[in-house]
Amino acid sequence: MKNLKLKFKIKNLCERTKKASRILALAGTGAKNRALVAMGKGLVRNASRILRENDKDLNLARKSELPPAMIERLTLNASRVASMAESLFDIAKLKDPVGEAIETTKRPNGLLIKKVRVPIGVILVIYESRPNVTSDCVGLCLKSGNALILRGGSEAINSNIAIFNVLHKELISSGLPADAISIIKDTDRKIVGRLLVESALIDLVIPRGGESLIREVSAKSRIPVIKHYKGVCHTYVDEFADLEMAEEICFNAKVQRPGVCNAMESMLVNRRIAKKFLPGMIRRFRAAGVEIRGSAEVKRIVGGAAIALATENDWYTEYLGLILSVKAVKDVDEAIGHITKYGSCHSDAIVTENRRNAEKFLNEVDSACVYVNASTRFTDGGEFGKGAEMGVSTDKIHARGPMGLEELCSYKYVIYGKGQIRR
């Protein structure tokens, strides 16, 4: 009985969202931008209320002893709320992707074929921790004409609802359909299963969070899923690297914000420059509180006592904290081989002044983002000029890397004829 009622409620929510999605898909750019700006202002105006609700979540998190990386992701403060609002203002300034002709072809028979960007429809986002995901997703979906169902984690439920309520009120005041965005307030896990079978009403599922969440969603879903898996990101310091530059890049990639998916987890160093590069680099890491887990060779070079021996499992691990695995490799080929075997196809960098090695690395490493001479920390919708991001896809289908407005669109073919028939 309770299950039937739940099923009915979910179905009803999905049907209302689908209906609203057709209206939002046809909404003008001006109306969408006005709503985005109003939402941003609403967040700033209601910051103290949002922070009070965030405090509730943080208190519960500390009581239930969530890991520090998770608490860091969960934490809001005035500046993080302000930057959520900034993202909404930025999204309002971005070009509306909807209706853009991606390609126009005139066929020999006179048919004019336009490939036109259109919204995907209804998107379900299932996420953990970071409450800013709530407003980033609302902003990006609204601008790209997609209706949105949010399902946040129970650990951030108060923060998420507080943020959502502010945004929803402004959406309604702007005259856009109220059902275009909604949040699931009930934290019952059965609800996710119910949502994932509604393949006729929901067009796409984006899970963001831990590996187990993503695996569970992928296994259960009858709806297409774009996975945002872990980031086991590497930096390879080539024998032809500018070693000073390499030190700055590696330090930044590991230490600047270790709790996120684009932080470096594994450093690979060419054997020929390892003795010159590693001791100073590792001293600097250790001074910043980074625990080093090195291969036997790295231990020998740096002096065994200072660092732990990496196990096979270390090479696969996304630490999301101040731990780094370090390996010496023979050349760029061995580095590529290591990344192919242990990486997660997220973001990987080479530091080198040698053009051939750079191009080899960029071509052969099969990751969403491949860098030469820059920190992997740049893998981010904002840094890529997309205003904000729905996350970083580690899939190859539809969207790869930071997902912004264009990646939230599908397309349709619009064909203009003058009575053409097929012979």
Place this chain on the structure above:
Amino acid sequence: MKNLKLKFKIKNLCERTKKASRILALAGTGAKNRALVAMGKGLVRNASRILRENDKDLNLARKSELPPAMIERLTLNASRVASMAESLFDIAKLKDPVGEAIETTKRPNGLLIKKVRVPIGVILVIYESRPNVTSDCVGLCLKSGNALILRGGSEAINSNIAIFNVLHKELISSGLPADAISIIKDTDRKIVGRLLVESALIDLVIPRGGESLIREVSAKSRIPVIKHYKGVCHTYVDEFADLEMAEEICFNAKVQRPGVCNAMESMLVNRRIAKKFLPGMIRRFRAAGVEIRGSAEVKRIVGGAAIALATENDWYTEYLGLILSVKAVKDVDEAIGHITKYGSCHSDAIVTENRRNAEKFLNEVDSACVYVNASTRFTDGGEFGKGAEMGVSTDKIHARGPMGLEELCSYKYVIYGKGQIRR
């Protein structure tokens, strides 16, 4: 024991294909084109052998009394083999999508970000009947740098293997990796289930065939699926249509090749011109052997005896044969409403000289291909200038409508820095 052996065999096949996919991904355009031309010539040279194998399939099909639409799809002849070869020559002439920079951004911090087209990796195609799918898929995957595993239906197994063998021999002679294409010769259905869990080795599954096949694949697959569902295609004849043009378009859309997914299944006619348009149109359809199933109003207009009364189920049905459902509607809004409810988001057309109604229809009908004043029969990779097609996607994720070379690609971000770190 047998199951374990099967599992091992499938795993091994997938691993070899994955490995070959990394080599093929980096292959030059010249090498790929030479292989495509050799394959096309091989088909022509071996046409009589292929037709002999096709005869075996056709004899079995007739014995097991397959429906005529299926036998029509299964049938090869000299001209169909020649057009398979033509498709391969056409694909060789198309621009190589791999490596193309889709977008280039220079960020304020100096980072140069290139969004570059790359192959998806390993693609599994599961298909029924039409043997030309074998060579179209090989051609498109090869040119787009993707490795391919083919799993055809048992009803076409002799034709498919004959075609594959010709193509495979030419691939090897061209020096490209032999494992880049393979066909599953064993028709045991368990194999499909085994393939669909290999999500680390296969990047995409494309099922082409009946609805039950596609539903089964979608339900079982742990790998992303791009569905090629049915085509319940509509033509709406507006009150402002050029009625002579409308008659030609509707006749073509229904009769020219009724067994395929882009043929019209349902004709909607504006009430104001129904009396003028329908009697002659339906006479012509009936003379061509088309069975008409009309709404009560259509029966009244045309004269009840000549046509059957359409049931609710008729509006949802893809006949794939000489049957047509016909309905009178009040206006373009009712036509759009009908298509939204009963259509399959494949291809739908409006015939009208009224610009407002045309734009309304094109914007609001949420289908892969929307036409004004042309036959829906044009929804086809070749007709769209794509050389050939992997099929027509009715999904909105990644690819929609005819899938050609570009739609068989993913992309990666290649980022060039000069030591940039994130602040």
